[in-house]
Amino acid sequence: MTSSTSRPAISVEWEGETIIVSNVERDLPAPSTGDERGEVLTAGAANPMVPLPADAWHAVARAVVTPETVAMQLRPSKSSAGGLLMEEHVEGATLRSVLSKAWLFELFPGIQPRTGMEAMEVPDPRVEGTTDDGQPCTLLRYTYKDFAHLKRHVWQTVQGTLALNSYAPSILSRKVTRALITHPVEFAFEDGTESVYGLVVRDGITRLASAWKVLAGPESDADKAATTAVQALFGTVSPARHGEGKPLTQRIAASREARRTTLANEFARGWAGSEPTLRAIQIAQTFVVPVQITVGAQQHAGGGPALAAEDLFDDAMRSILASVHLEFKEWSPAAQNVEVATRALKRVMQLGLGSLRRDELQVVYGLAVGRTLPEELPKEYGDDAIPGTALWRAVYLVHSLAHPGLFGPLKEQSKAIKGDRRMSDKGFAALLGPIVDHPWRNKKRDVTKQARNAWANGGVLTKDVLTRPWRPVPTTDFTSLVKAALRGDDNARGTLAVAGGIALIADKMLTRNVGSALMAPKEKGGVPFRANVNDVIGDLARQDNELGLWTLALAAQRFEVERLPRNSATALQIIRKPAETDQANDYVHVVVDLSASDRIARDAAGQPLALTQWDVVWASDERRARKEVARRNPPAAPQGAGALPRQNAAGAALPGTSGAASSDQPAAQLAADNRRTLKDALDDARHALDELTRLEPELGTWPPLFTTDSLKQLHTVAQDLKHDLYQRLKALNDAVEQEEQEEREEEEEAEDGLAESGN
DSSP, X not given: OOOOOOOOXXXXXXXXXXXXXXXXXXXXXXXXXHHHXXXXXXXXXXXXXXXXXXXXXXXHHHHBSOHHHHHHHHSOOSSOTTTTOEEEEETTEEEEEEEEEEXXXXXXXXXXXXXXXXXXXXXXXXXEEEEETTEXXXXXXXXXXXXXXXXXXXXXXXXXXXXXXXXXXXXXXXXXXXXXXXXXXXXXXXXXXXXXXXXXXXXXXXXXHHHHHHHHOTTOOHHHHHHHHHHHHHTTOOOOOTTSSSOHHHHHHHHHHHHHHHXXXXXXXXXXXXXXXXXXXXXXXXXXXXXXXXXXXXXXXXXXXXXXXXXXXXXXXXXXXXXXXXXXXXXOHHHHHHHHHHHHHHHHHHHTOSSOOHHHHHHHHHHHHTOSOXXXXXXXXXXXXXOOSHHHHHHHHHHHHTOHHHHHHHHHHHHHHHTXXXXXXXXXXXXXXXXXXXXXXXXXXXXXXXXXXXXXXXTTOOHHHHHXXXXXXXXXXXXXXXXXXXXTOHHHHHHHHHHHHHHHHHTTSSOSSTTTTBTOOGGGTOBSSOOOHHHHHHHHTOTTOHHHHHHHHHHHHHOOSXXXXXXXXXXXXXXXXXXXXXXXXXOOOBOBOTTSTTSBOBOTTSOBOBOOHHHHHHHHOHHHHHHHHHHHSOTTOTTSTTOOOOXXXXXXXXXXXXXXXXXXXXXXXXXXXXXXXXXXXXXXXXXXXXXXXXXXXGSOSSSOSSOHHHHHHHHHHHHHHHHHHHHHHHHHHHHHHXXXXXXXXXXXXXXXXXXXXXX
16 A cells, blocks of 8 residues: 655655656656445446446546545435535536546547647547437447557657646646546457447547556656656557457556556666655656546436437536636637537537427537538438538538537537637637638648638628528539629529638638738739638639639549649648649639630640639739739839839838838838748748759750859858848747747646645
């Protein structure tokens, strides 16, 4: 058993600093016996308030250090059927939990909201709730492609969490002091591998990952800590065919128990003398952690639509987590947006708000949280004409969430959850971005940030989409909707606006405040005039705008989930792929030519012209675009027909062009102008070198593209510039790292303070 004898504090060196270890124990807890674990199964099965399958109770019993105390909490008393279970009342449900300590090796990290809404390499599993005789159950099913997917996901979660933050020094000093919120989980696999049962951590993933960091050692980074966790949790066990040997769950559990025994022996050797070694302290401080295990969920009685029983527990748990992390230890904006939107939808369902039927709300909710897959659209909507694609999932999701019978109540509930006095249409659109982009988030990760910014600038929530009744028109050919749209069919116009707009945003053909590069060259993301994203899409979808409607139709028709088009701004300007690789990419959004039979503009070689953001904005309001270009680029321009000195957004000539800056111009403005000039010059240099490389095969054998002397001169200038920029970047990074370190220390102090008050 654990010793309670007080011992003097011990000082250890950890990552260059001295850590005071104040509560290291002399002995580790002894492993539980089979009879003790059996008490948990018996008590759990006898309590009607906590319906869980036997495999889930086995997972609970294996995880806890003292099964007998958990069994005591589960046994009903004369005054309470729930026994000593802790109760939490949340929207629509009451959750019941046991408090205990658990072996670190028995806790799996759940989906990390802090990183789960980012573009991660390994996709999250599909999450489904379970029921017991129609009643909600706290066992969730996480479905992975295969066993390797589960291991990679655990590694990514630990590594990604530690890349954001780590409490390792605090845990080394005082252990994990605040309970991790957990519940049973079934890891299921699409390839037919038998399920694995365990406990998953929902709140406290950073503390869990930090404990693995402590166990991995002071020289370990996030990668090493993640590898340590995966090796400990899964060992070298591999799936076997059904019917061959012991179940996979038992074999993995036996592997973890063997590793705990090895670790306990290592601890004993490390504290053979009067003082423990650093390794012994690492083991002692992380061997067990406090946990709150949710084992029961009861739905509140009441009228009006409610969540399905299988959705109740996960939503109740997410409500608890979001109530903490929207205010304290905030999640990323994308993570917050998803939580707010899905919780608002849940409230609308529970309160019976809006005019949509319960079955319609269930479908919308399934789409929003990712439980309903795109290929299930025809089944869910009872229409085989609906293509089961990611883009059509987005269309139906936006149509439902922007439906007049749902949009108002959703905005009100979202506003209440965020604690804001008001929420604009743009604010609501920002909530939709990370929900809509879920199917292609990983494949288009290079433009995810810009796409979400475009949603925050209005997205596809045009005036007509929000105010005019319309329904999606299922089709496998979006161009077939143009004729109907030109006749004024609101269903066709709405479908094209949403589908085409989503495609343009997802592929960075339309970005936030599209006038930020006003009058810059087309190939550099320039636009002819400023406009919000939703206004541009609304104008593209006007009944009298044939050019705009065809732009939307072709964008939607050519949209691909698995990759970015070659004319994506990021693919061309940031990734800088070789020219031959770029040309090999046949996915491209195209310029519209209304005189062509297929409405696709082509160059002299017959190749489609690649669409730019300039073309999109131009197509939204051709008359305004021509007027703005004429105003800013008069025919009498001194540099030749159609040319202008490079100008800033206010029309003032930039340094180095034909208009000189006033000597009394503020220094800040001069600096801004020169930064813009520097970037333009670098872009021009890159473009010129690319063009020279392209022309080189056509030059013949003489003269050479560069002479030795000319190339040396260019190289010297480039190297000097690179050195200056690097030194500035290094200074900025050093300052940022110092600021982040100070913030981490403040956060750790704040959390430690809360932990102490909780204990």
